[in-house]
Amino acid sequence: MGVPRFDLSLSDLQSYRPDVAEPDDFDAFWAATIAEARAVGGGMTVEAVDTPLRTVDVFDVTFPGFAGDPVRGWLSVPHAADAPRPAVVEYVGYGGGRGLPHERLSWVSAGYVHLLMDTRGQGSRWGAGGQTPDPHGAGPASPGFMTRGIDDPADYYYRRVFTDAVRAVDAVRALPQVDAARVAVAGGSQGGGIALAAGALCDDLVAVMPDVPFLCHFERAVGLTDRDPYQELVTYLSVHRAAPERVFETLSYFDGVNMAKRATAPGLFSVALMDFTCPPSTVYAAYNHYAAERDIRVYSFNDHEGGAAHQWPEQAAFLGARV
Template sequence: MPTTATIRTFWDDQLAHLPTPTVSATPVHGLTDTVSIDDVTFTGAHGDPIRGWFTHPTNSPTRGVVVEYLGYGRGRGKPFERLWWAAAGFAHLLMDTRGQGSQYGTGGDTPDPHGSSPHVPGFLTQGADAPKNLYYVRLILDAVAAVSAAEKLSGHNRHHVFLSGNSQGAGIALAVSGLLPGLGGVMANVPLLCDIEQSVESASDGPYLEARTYAATHRERVDALFDTLAHIDVVNLVPRSTTPALVSYGLADTLCPVAGVRAMVDAYGSDTGHDVPVEVVEYRFNGHDGGDATQLEKQLRWLRERTRA
């Protein structure tokens, strides 16, 4: 298993080579009166174009900007699908997910132009031959670039940037919180990519089964697989996070086992030398829904508390 120092050096190198994002935005007219919507493209990993929707209240100042990352298999969908952040007084950048968007929802628009070594259908084992080739390394770098894009689009600095996501999106948000200091907050529901090796052993549904199938087929590469995936395991990334967090999980979650999420919470901010606020919401009888609208209400209240004038 790679050391913490090895993983940190890997990510420092990846961030050093991430291009400075350029951003373009084209207004979407004729759909809403009180919310402005822009069709956005910004440069992500390897300079690849990443699509998104940027929304904000029309002719009104915003309390901050929420950068949202999507769940597994989802794309950015239609421009009017996620207006609650703008309705609450926040600007909002929804990042499309490269190569995904055809499994749930209403589609995506961002291709992934990079190939892969042999892998199980899906995304978790794409590029599993080496950390630098991992699909999720590209996706996490896209997510880092999205923070810079959100700052440019909204006019807010990093202290007023808040990250949000469910499942895959939550794992990505947590990874970014560990790579970028000084963010305003991170809201992560039922996160993927937590304690990956143990989660692969215990999950009974979802993306972790891709790695189990890969390991069962490539019997001689089991250790190498998990050594590679350790570079995207957020348990190894969040110890340096200084960002306050709101995390939810369901005890009945079969896709993202609760033990992995708890391991992430235990590691969160552990290398900073001080207590980083982490609020955890447990849903005793729920699974991978992450609390649904009940948790969204908690997020809205948490955000407004953190941006109170």
């Protein structure tokens, strides 16, 4: 049974462009973070995997992420590709991992090189698992990932994840199978929020495709939905009653709205108007601040599943027109 719409009307959403707190040193913080990760360096390994797939070559990739930590991914390449191809780097939804290589074949079947990044520390809530640990930790946190290290932006969990996302783009651009000038990023929910960050922090992407993105307009989200993962922040703040100012200051460095303001590549969003997990106004807050060419697909009667399988052909057409 469906749930009623609970957020702004579509006409109000289309003009919803809220002021979201942005720290003065936002750009300096991220420039230093990415520079530090790149300076650490570290080697990438690409190992062929024997699978039943006959039209796709699969590789188990490990590349250096935040602090040089090893991050895993599945690299899928059209079999016997005879020239460098455009690539899509994809990020995973909250709690999931990279799973198994035969689970995500759409992009490679369409002729793209596809890198699916494992999310550090996740991969044990749904799907077929993840294999990338997060060796860092700081301070008290509520269960989940949203409040890990939230006392300080430098220690916050998503600083590591967003840095991994940039280094995933760096890694795929270094592959001989890839045309480094034709790389796009994509993801749904948490993966969409990570894609927005990668779009802000990577140069010269050809497209950014966040699907029902999470990690946008935190202050509105926590007052609008009682669902996890945003509810993890509410739980934390209900215990740490003096912490809201500090918490939201930390989150401002990671807000998808502030990332969207720095977009340079064309963006294709999706939103679901009955989405209680990532409320539509939080998605539109990022979309309406998106600084580059943008478009959005609206699913009026859907919850957080959004367009599901209907959205990928929209993304494929959007990207195909730009590569």
